[in-house]
Amino acid sequence: MYVSRFTLNEPKHNIFGMIDRNNRYDGFSTSESITADKVADFLDQLSFRIGKKTFVVLDNAKVHRCKLISELRPIWEKRGLFLFFLPPYSPHLNIAETLWRILKGKWLRPTDYFSTQTLMDATNRALAAVGTELYINFTHTA
Template sequence: MPLLLRSICIEAFFPQVEKPTVIVMDQASIHTGQQIRERRDEWAARGLHLFELPTYSPELNLIEILWRFMKYEWIEIEAYQSWESLKRHVEAMLVGFGDKFVINFA
C-alpha cells in the first residue's frame, strides 16, 4: 500500500508541473519499488523526472567527516563525565577547528 500511495501522490503532483521537473528521492524502498519503477518512463515523457540519491555515503559528507574526527580522534574521555563537560569539549573542538584541530585529507 505505501508504494501505491507514493505513486498516487506523484500523480496528484502533476497538475502543478508546468515545466520539466525533477523529484529528488533517497533509496528508501518506498521510492524505488516496482510501482514507481513501472511509471518512471511515463512520468519522464510527461516532464517529471525522478532522481535517486546515491546510497548513504558518509565519507562524502564533510560534516560526517568532522563528527567522526571529533568523536574518535579528538575528544578526551573526560568529556563524557557529564553533559556540561561534553558540551564544553565539543565547543572547544569547534572553536579550535582549523587551528588546534585539523583534518588532513592528503
C-alpha cells in the same frame, strides 16, 4: 524538489513531503504507513500539476525503488517529471532532511505532543506555513 519521509513517534505520524530551495513545500501526512501506492499516487498527481520539467530527488527508500514507481516512471517523464535518486547513505544531500530537523526541533513545541490530534494539527499548520510564514535558509557559507 527534494523528497523525504519523516516519522514522529509516540504518537506515530508519518509525513511524505518535498521542498525546494525556495521554500515551496508539497506533501501529505498520515497516521498510517507510507506505502508505494501512496507515493505513486502523490507523484502521479504532481505530474499533472507541473508546468515545466521538474526533477524530484529521492532517497533509496524501498517505496521509492519499488516496481510500481519503476513502471510509472516513463509515464511521468513524458509529462516532464523526472526522478533522481541520491547515492545510498547520503541524507546530508537531501534538503528535505533539514525541513524535518527544523520542524521537530524548532517549530513543534512540547505541548504539541500531548495527543495524536494536537501533533497532527501542529505539524500540518507548520507545513502549511512553509514559504509564507515559516522559512528555511538553505544557503551555506563555508
